[in-house]
Amino acid sequence: MTPxxxxxxxxxxxxxxxxxxxxxxxxxxxxxxxxxWIVSPAMQEELVDVLGRLLYLPTLLRWSARHAPAMAAVQAWSQPVSPPGPLPHGERLRCTDPDDQCFIDLAVARRTPWLVTRDHALRRLARRAQPLGVAVLTPEAWAESQPVPSA
Incomplete structure (x- = not known):
């Protein structure tokens, strides 16, 4: 089974x-x-909103041509999943950034092996998430943890 x-x-x-x-x-x-790559409805909504900013924020307009291909890639490669229900008391990890709560909740509820993030609020939960089967790590740390393909 694919993780x-x-x-x-x-x-x-x-x-x-x-x-x-x-x-x-x-x-x-x-x-x-x-x-x-799994996404809840809240994660999908945030991603669509942020990608939409490529089309109107002056600091992001130089990447506006990547909006349509990025949206197509999201449609092609993300796997929508239902939002998690309430977690048992011992599994509730509170993120200091309410906008990021959906990421840790989904990861814990589904025992997702990896939550890849640069966000400090999520990374502060790494030690508490580990016993719940979730590794919260940076993209670089995730890449380093992967087996090297044999030639």
């Missing part, structure tokens, strides 16, 4: 818009089917 992965919005931007090496490595794992 699930959750990507925060900035990691998706690194992959689909800014083409950072760390984002491209994760994107390659997604498009090759080595991981399944």
């Amino acid at each position: 699930d992965i959750i990507l925060d919005t900035n990691v998706v931007l690194d992959w689909l818009v800014f083409e950072h090496a760390s984002g491209l490595a994760i994107g390659e794992a997604v498009t090759e089917g080595r991981v399944r």
Whole structure:
């Protein structure tokens, strides 16, 4: 079975818009089917909103041509899943950034092996998420944790 992965919005931007090496490595794992990128409705809504900013924010307009391809990639490669229900008391991890709560809730509820993020509020939960089966890590740390393909 293909393991699930959750990507925060900035990691998706690194992959689909800014083409950072760390984002491209994760994107390659997604498009090759080595991981399944799951998104809840709240995560999907945030991603559509942020990608839409490429079309009107002056600081992002230089990437406006990447909007349509990024949206197509989101449609092609993300796997929508239902939002999690309330978590048992011992599994509730509170994120200091309410906008990021949906990421940790989904990861814990589904015991997603990886929540990949650069966000400090989410990364502060890494130690508490580990016993629940979730590794919260940066894109670089995720890439380093993956087996090296044999030649």
